Amino acid sequence: MDTDLILLGHGSGGRLSHQLLDELIIPTLSGIPTSGQNDSAVLEHDGRRLAFTTDSYVVDPIFFPGGNIGDLAVNGTVNDLAMVGAEPLAISVGIILEEGFSRSELGMILRSMRQAADQAGVSIVAGDTKVVPRGKADRIFINTSGIGVLRHSLQIGGANAQVGDKILINGTLGDHGIAVMAKREGLELETDIRSDCAALNGLVAELLDEGESIRVLRDPTRGGVATTLKEIAIQSDVSITLDESALPLKGAVRGVCAVLGLDPLYVANEGKVLVFVSPDAAERTLARMRMHPLGKDAAVIGEVTSTGGGRVRMETVTGGMRAVEMLAGEQLPRIC
Numbered sequence: 001m002d003t004d005l006i007l008l009g010h011g012s013g014g015r016l017s018h019q020l021l022d023e024l025i026i027p028t029l030s031g032i033p034t035s036g037q038n039d040s041a042v043l044e045h046d047g048r049r050l051a052f053t054t055d056s057y058v059v060d061p062i063f064f065p066g067g068n069i070g071d072l073a074v075n076g077t078v079n080d081l082a083m084v085g086a087e088p089l090a091i092s093v094g095i096i097l098e099e100g101f102s103r104s105e106l107g108m109i110l111r112s113m114r115q116a117a118d119q120a121g122v123s124i125v126a127g128d129t130k131v132v133p134r135g136k137a138d139r140i141f142i143n144t145s146g147i148g149v150l151r152h153s154l155q156i157g158g159a160n161a162q163v164g165d166k167i168l169i170n171g172t173l174g175d176h177g178i179a180v181m182a183k184r185e186g187l188e189l190e191t192d193i194r195s196d197c198a199a200l201n202g203l204v205a206e207l208l209d210e211g212e213s214i215r216v217l218r219d220p221t222r223g224g225v226a227t228t229l230k231e232i233a234i235q236s237d238v239s240i241t242l243d244e245s246a247l248p249l250k251g252a253v254r255g256v257c258a259v260l261g262l263d264p265l266y267v268a269n270e271g272k273v274l275v276f277v278s279p280d281a282a283e284r285t286l287a288r289m290r291m292h293p294l295g296k297d298a299a300v301i302g303e304v305t306s307t308g309g310g311r312v313r314m315e316t317v318t319g320g321m322r323a324v325e326m327l328a329g330e331q332l333p334r335i336c
Contacts, residue, residue, distance in 0.1 A: 006020075008333050009328075011222075011333070012222060012223060012327055012331070012333070013221065013222025013223035013227055013268075013327065014222075014223045014227050014266075014326045014327025014328060015325075015326040015327065015328050016328075017222070017223075018231075018326065021037075022034070034234060034235055035157075035158070035159040035235050036157070036159070037158070037235070038083065038084055038157045038158055038218075039053060039079075039080040039081075039083040039084060039218065039219065040052060040053035040080050040081050040083065040084045040086060040146075040148070041053070042084055042086075042150065042157075048149065048150075049149070049150040050086075050147060050148070050149055050150070051081050051084050051086035051146075051147065051148040051149070051150060052145070052146070052147050052148075053077060053080040053081055053145065053146050054077075054143065054144070054145040054146075055073070055076055055077055055080060055143070055144055055145075056141065056142070056143045057069050057072055057073045057076065057141065057142045057143070057144070057336060058138070058141050058334050058336075059072060059180060059334055059335060059336050060138065060180075060184060060334040061180070061183050061184055062105075062109070062139060062140060063105075063108075063183075064179055064180045064183045064184075064195055065179045065182075065183060065192065065193065065194045065195060066175075066176075066179055066194035066195030066196070066197055067112070067195045067197040067270075068108070068109055068112055069109060069140060069142055070108075070109035070110065070111075070112040070113040070116070070142065071112040071113060071115065071116035071197060072195075072197050072270060072336060073093070073113065073142045073143075073144045074091060074113050074116035074117050074120065074122075074124075074144065074199075075116055075120070075197050075198055075199045075200075075270065075271070076144070076221070076270065076336065077091055077144040077145065077146040078091075078116075078120045078122060078146065078199040078200070078201050079199065079200045079201070079219045079270075079271075079273075080146065080219070081146050081147075081148035081201070082148075082199075082200050082201040082204040082205075082217070082273075083156075083204075083217045083218055083219055083273070084150070084156055084157065084217070085150055085152065085154050085156040085204070085208055085214075085217065086148030086149060086150050087148050087149050087150070087151060087201065087205070088120060088121070088122045088146055088147075088148040088201050089122060089123070089146075089147055089148050089149060090122060090123045090124075090125045090146065090147050091117060091122055091123070091124050091125070091144055091145065091146045091147075092124070092125065092126040092127055092128075092144065092145045092146075093113065093124055093126075093127040093128075093142065093143070093144055094127060094128045094129075094130075094142065094143035094144070094145075095127070095128070095129045095130070095140065095141075095142055095143075096130050096131075096132060096137055096140065096141040096142075096143075097129065097130070097131045097132070097137070097139075097140055098131075098132060098133075098134060098135075098136065098137040098138065098139050098140065099131055099132065099133050099134045100134050101139050101140055106140070109140070116199065119199060120199035120201055120202075121201070122146070152208060154208065154211065154212060154214065156214060156215070156216065156217055157216065157235075158216055158218060158231060158232045158235035158236065159235045159236050160215040160216055160236065160276070161215055161216050161232055161233075161235075161236035161238050161240075161276045161304050162215060162236075162238070162278070162304060163238065163304050163305070163306060163307055164278070164279045164303065164304060165215055165216075165276045165277060165278060165279065165303060165304040166276075166277055166278075166279055166282035166300050166302075166303050167229070167240065167242075167274060167275070167276055167300065167301055167302040167303060167304070168274070168275040168277060168282070168285060168286055168289065168298060168299065168300050168301070169220075169225070169248065169272055169273070169274055169275070169298065169299060169301055170200075170203060170272055170273050170275075170289050170292075170294055170295040170297070170298045171196065171248060171271070171272055171294065171295065171296070171297040171298060172196070172248045172249055172250050172253065172297055173220075173224070173225055173247060173248065173249050173253070173264045173265065173267065173269060173272070174224070174249065174250075174253045174257065174264040174267035174268075174269065175193060175194065175195060175196040175250065175253060175269065175271075176195040176196050176197060176267075176268050176269050176270040176271070176335070176336075177224070177267035177268040177269070177332050177335050178193050178252075178253050178256050178257070178262075178267060179193045179194050179195040180195065180268075180332070180335050181256075181332050181335070182256065187256070189252065189256070191251075191252040193250070193252050193253060193256070195270060195271075196269055196270055196271035196272060197270040197271055198270070198271035198294055200219065200271065200272075200273050200294065202292070202294075203273065203289065203292045203294050203295055204217060204273065206288055206292060207275060207285060207288060207289070209288075210277065210281050210284065210285055210288070212278075213277050213278040213280070213281035213285070214275065214276075214277055214281075214285070215276040215277065215278070216232055216236075216274070216275070216276035217273055217274070217275060217276075218231075218232060218273070218274045219269070219270075219272060219273050219274070220268075220269050220272055220274055221268050221269060221270060221336055222268055222335065222336060223266060223268070223326065223327045224263075224264070224265055224266040224267050224268055224269065224327070225247075225265050225266075225269070225272075225274065225301075226263070226265035226266050226312070226324045226325070226326070226327065227266065227326045227327045228274060229242070229274070229302075229312045229324065230310075230312050230324065230325060230326045231326075232274075232276070233309075233310045233311060233312050234310040236304075237307065237308055237309075237310060238304045238305075238306065238307055238308070238309070238310070239304070239305050239306045239307075239308065239309045239310070239311040239312070239313070240302055240303070240304055240305065240311070240312045240313070241302055241303060241305045241312075241313050241314070241315060242301055242302035242312065242313070242314040242315065242324065243300075243301060243302055243314070243315055244314050244315060244316045244317050244322075245315075245317050246299050246300060246301045246302070247264075247265075247299070247301055248297045248298075248299045248301075249264055253267075262331060262332070263331075265314075265324065266327045266331050267331070267332065268332065268335045268336055270336065271294060275289075276304070279303075282300060286298055286299075286300060302314075311323070312324040312325075
């Protein structure tokens with residue numbers, strides 16, 4: 001958009017976010033090419049490969065079915081490290097508090113962060129706390145950074161997708177975004193929709209046993225599955241075809257999306273991983289995923305169909321083909 005103003009959509013993870021990154025932030029700060037823009041940076045040091053990542057969390061509401069801003073922050077950082085095949089080691093935590101925030105609620109958030117870190121097998125080793133005047137923030141914002149180690153020689157990243165690769169996901173789409181949105185808007189739902197917020201490093205560690213058959217790992221958070229697949233298609237310069245009938249989706253999430261005019265392909269997830277795997281290893285990888293507690297609803301949802309184009313299309317249940325693009329604006333703001 002031709003404007004000098006930052007819009008809410010610039011934080012959506014979609015098209016506006018990428019414009020802001022590609023036109024201003026990345027060229028100014030680092031110049032990292034599109035092919036190298038993954039969930040974590042992989043750094044070489046003394047013959048070892050380390051992964052480093054950082055993320056900020058501004059979710060509203062801060063407590064939602066299935067989690068809160070604290071365990072969301074820890075799990076999100078653990079997952080970003082896992083997406084490059086790293087074993088997460090340690091996390092730092094930066095907290096910005098608005099004057100008047102409840103000490104008891106802060107205690108609940110901190111305890112959930114410690115529990116999430118313990119469950120993921122990482123340590124919280126450094127941090128910072130700042131307090132701003134009333135009205136200068138929205139209760140609490142959290143930044144987490146993480147470091148991990150790659151104990152293998154695999155090259156996993158968004159630029160590695162190849163023609164014929166099958167695309168797997170470990171479970172249902174849109175649970176997190178709809179859970180947060182329903183809580184925020186006070187929707188009375190007949191079924192219990194809970195966030196899928198979870199640490200994926202244990203599942204990923206098992207998938208890495210497939211070796212070089214694993215090409216790409218990516219957690220579809222902001223912008224959902226659609227935007228994430230579009231990013232990978234551009235990074236790898238390939239075209240992707242999805243199968244709408246294969247998309248795992250809870251009936252309640254499907255119903256809420258239908259009523260509110262939302263597309264579940266663009267709704268955020270916080271405990272899901274997209275896996276691009278060579279066709280000969282797809283069934284084995286799917287079986288591995290389904291044996292893990294976080295992968296019982298795993299499915300093959302598409303494949304890489306050709307080189308070039310950076311396109312994503314979906315074969316619909318009616319037999320047509322639909323173009324899948326990045327999220328254009330902000331479908332659900334402040335979802336993570």
